Amino acid sequence: MKILVTAKRVPDPEQKVKVQGDAIDLSGMNFVVNPFDEYAVEAALRLKESSGAVDEIVVLTIGSKDVTQQLRSCLAMGADRGILVEGDDDSLDSEQTARIIKAVYERESPDLLLMGKQAVDGDNNQVAQLVAGKLDLPQACFAGQLELEGDASAITVGREIDGGMEFKKVPLPSVVTVDLRIVMPTAVKTAGSKDNQEYAEGPRYASLKGIMQAKKKKIDEISVGDLGVELEQWVKTTSVETPPSRSAGIKVESVDELVDKLQNEAKVL
Amino acid sequence: MLVKPFLDESHELFRESCTRFAEREIKPYAYEWEEAEGFPRELYFKAAKAGILGASMPEAYGGGGGDVLHGLVMTESLLRGGSSGVVAGLGSLNIALPVLLVLADEEQKQRFIPPVLRGEQIAALGVTEPGAGSDVSGLRLRARRDGDDYVLSGSKTFITSGAVADIVVTLARTGDHPHDGLTFFVVETAAKGFSASKRLKKTGWRASDTAELSYDDVRVPVRNRLGDEGSGFRAVMQTFQGERLGLAAFGHGSAEIALDEAMRYAREREAFGRPLAGHQVTRHKLAEMATEVTVAKAFNYLVARRVADGAYLPREVSMAKNFSSSVAQRVCYEAVQIFGGMGYMRETLVERLARDVRLLPIGGGTQEIMNEVISKMLPLR
Numbered sequence: 001m002k003i004l005v006t007a008k009r010v011p012d013p014e015q016k017v018k019v020q021g022d023a024i025d026l027s028g029m030n031f032v033v034n035p036f037d038e039y040a041v042e043a044a045l046r047l048k049e050s051s052g053a054v055d056e057i058v059v060l061t062i063g064s065k066d067v068t069q070q071l072r073s074c075l076a077m078g079a080d081r082g083i084l085v086e087g088d089d090d091s092l093d094s095e096q097t098a099r100i101i102k103a104v105y106e107r108e109s110p111d112l113l114l115m116g117k118q119a120v121d122g123d124n125n126q127v128a129q130l131v132a133g134k135l136d137l138p139q140a141c142f143a144g145q146l147e148l149e150g151d152a153s154a155i156t157v158g159r160e161i162d163g164g165m166e167f168k169k170v171p172l173p174s175v176v177t178v179d180l181r182i183v184m185p186t187a188v189k190t191a192g193s194k195d196n197q198e199y200a201e202g203p204r205y206a207s208l209k210g211i212m213q214a215k216k217k218k219i220d221e222i223s224v225g226d227l228g229v230e231l232e233q234w235v236k237t238t239s240v241e242t243p244p245s246r247s248a249g250i251k252v253e254s255v256d257e258l259v260d261k262l263q264n265e266a267k268v269l
Numbered sequence: 270m271l272v273k274p275f276l277d278e279s280h281e282l283f284r285e286s287c288t289r290f291a292e293r294e295i296k297p298y299a300y301e302w303e304e305a306e307g308f309p310r311e312l313y314f315k316a317a318k319a320g321i322l323g324a325s326m327p328e329a330y331g332g333g334g335g336d337v338l339h340g341l342v343m344t345e346s347l348l349r350g351g352s353s354g355v356v357a358g359l360g361s362l363n364i365a366l367p368v369l370l371v372l373a374d375e376e377q378k379q380r381f382i383p384p385v386l387r388g389e390q391i392a393a394l395g396v397t398e399p400g401a402g403s404d405v406s407g408l409r410l411r412a413r414r415d416g417d418d419y420v421l422s423g424s425k426t427f428i429t430s431g432a433v434a435d436i437v438v439t440l441a442r443t444g445d446h447p448h449d450g451l452t453f454f455v456v457e458t459a460a461k462g463f464s465a466s467k468r469l470k471k472t473g474w475r476a477s478d479t480a481e482l483s484y485d486d487v488r489v490p491v492r493n494r495l496g497d498e499g500s501g502f503r504a505v506m507q508t509f510q511g512e513r514l515g516l517a518a519f520g521h522g523s524a525e526i527a528l529d530e531a532m533r534y535a536r537e538r539e540a541f542g543r544p545l546a547g548h549q550v551t552r553h554k555l556a557e558m559a560t561e562v563t564v565a566k567a568f569n570y571l572v573a574r575r576v577a578d579g580a581y582l583p584r585e586v587s588m589a590k591n592f593s594s595s596v597a598q599r600v601c602y603e604a605v606q607i608f609g610g611m612g613y614m615r616e617t618l619v620e621r622l623a624r625d626v627r628l629l630p631i632g633g634g635t636q637e638i639m640n641e642v643i644s645k646m647l648p649l650r
């Protein structure tokens with residue numbers, strides 16, 4: 001079985017955002033792998049380690065040559081091979097991204113396309129759904145739990161919903177996106193999982209050994225042209241405005257005054 | 270970044286892993302562990318699992334196969350967790366195991382190194398004694414041969430991780446010659462007659478355990494002797510380079526954090542109607558601090574790069590240690606000054622750093638001993 005994982009480079013969400021004119025100033029920014037994509041890589045590694053059914057984990061990214069570093073860090077975690085589709089990751093919209101991923105999917109024909117539920121820069125949460133639609137594949141988004149069948153013919157996806165978990169069993173191949181909970185200690189199971197097998201919470205660290213091994217792993221570089229994908233811009237930015245700055249709040253003297261203000265000024269009661 | 274030419278992608282990726290580890294596994298508990306004067310043993314396991322413990326040790330024994338620069342990057346990044354003591358404690362294996370790499374035979378390396386790199390055992394280096402520190406030739410702890418054993422008696426002091434260690438790589442006297450009478454042994458702390466005092470109370474490095482060790486006729490099998498009798502002093506000299514570069518990295522790493530903290534505070538804190546950074550005195554002070562940190566760091570990277578490439582540079586390594594530790598004193602002192610009263614409070618990171626860096630011109634060869642090494646290599650005669 002082969003798993004294709006997508007990984008996007010995003011500005012490190014821990015750092016302070018600098019705004020230049022009407023856009024975010026990306027110069028001097030530190031970049032990291034989109035956290036949800038990193039969770040997808042972790043989930044793929046857990047599937048591979050416990051099932052014995054996964055032969056290869058391939059990580060796909062779209063971006064400039066600089067993105068190789070983020071790809072390398074996924075390989076250092078333990079993924080087997082990388083694919084870099086050269087493109088401008090800043091200006092791609094969801095539709096364009098989905099077209100590229102579809103084309104790579106068709107070249108690789110994996111058994112599972114595993115993606116982060118969204119990238120934390122644009123927060124669009126659209127790409128996986130678009131890809132599944134284009135490929136006419138089953139989709140299960142926001143996985144908080146995964147359980148792979150023994151014969152790798154299907155995967156059961158647990159999704160958090162109001163008041164509990166919903167479980168969906170989808171045949172493979174299919175498209176699955178992961179949510180934060182997928183990196184909890186017992187979130188990923190396979191027929192080969194030992195009872196009470198627990199992982200450390202969170203995505204694993206790239207060890208120095210893994211980093212050294214990753215140097216030798218293959219990264220295929222492909223251009224959009226090679227894939228035969230047409231990329232007209234679907235989404236155009238017409239204007240960007242900062243939200244109005246918030247005015248200072250007020251202190252009320254009593255509960256009565258609060259109720260009065262909520263009723264008559266804010267009109268929320 | 271100025272030091273980029275000395276690094277490759279593997280160092281950058283490793284920095285990411287170490288920084289994350291520090292953020293997640295150390296920072297939230299740093300204050301607590303410093304106050305408690307210790308940290309949980311579990312952290313060794315976690316660091317081992319993350320592939321951070323022993324990153325610079327050879328792969329053949331379970332290490333990461335990294336070079337001196339990976340070690341330097343690791344020290345810098347782990348210090349970001351806010352506890353020098355934790356970094357020193359986790360790092361005691363980096364001063365103990367190199368002795369084995371130099372002296373031990375293959376069987377000994379396979380027996381002792383992998384369990385330490387898996388985080389299952391803790392290793393310490395025992396050289397200093399109550400009666401001898403800088404002057405290693407004055408060591409008195411005796412190892413007397415008795416059949417297939419040696420019997421060790423004497424004491425060691427100021428030993429990092431001494432109270433928690435499972436093995437202490439101990440330098441003992443097997444002959445009367447001041448230098449050629451010294452031999453290393455791996456002493457298992459479970460052995461009868463071995464005991465560690467309670468942790469010594471210190472100015473800084475509080476989360477690390479520093480202990481006095483007592484050897485009361487401890488029997489050590491011959492197979493735990495490292496190298497031939499009399500080979501100890503040479504090994505000390507060979508492994509100093511790594512230890513001293515490590516402490517040099519502690520210096521610029523701590524100073525850099527203090528500088529970052531001071532700059533943040535100078536932007537946020539207001540006095541006389543403007544931020545501290547709006548006062549020229551403060552700005553210039555920060556400019557000097559930044560200059561010193563940049564120069565110390567660049568020199569440390571340069572020397573580390575050369576050492577990683579196989580050079581033997583005792584003079585430059587001593588210079589790196591001395592320069593970096595004196596920069597650390599000044600920068601951390603001034604950072605406290607910029608924080609004012611807040612800089613004197615235990616909850617403030619720069620307060621801790623200022624105490625921690627005081628160790629740097631003392632441990633691993635004092636400032637004066639470093640100057641002795643340097644001056645011997647100057648054309649003065």
Ligand SMILES: Cc1cc2nc3c(=O)[nH]c(=O)nc-3n(C[C@H](O)[C@H](O)[C@H](O)COP(=O)(O)OP(=O)(O)OC[C@H]3O[C@@H](n4cnc5c(N)ncnc54)[C@H](O)[C@@H]3O)c2cc1C
Nearest residue numbers: 394395396397401402403427428429631632633634635637
């Ligand atoms: C926190 C901490 C952790 C440590 N961890 C370890 C460890 O893990 N393992 C270990 O073996 N040791 C360890 N040490 C010991 C450390 O290496 C020694 O303290 C150091 O080498 C100095 O030795 P000393 O304390 O005996 O000082 P001394 O040698 O007594 O020196 C006292 C003073 O005299 C000066 N002096 C000595 N000789 C000369 C000279 N020839 N010319 C001019 N001045 C001179 C020194 O520079 C110093 O200022 C640790 C120490 C500390 C504080």
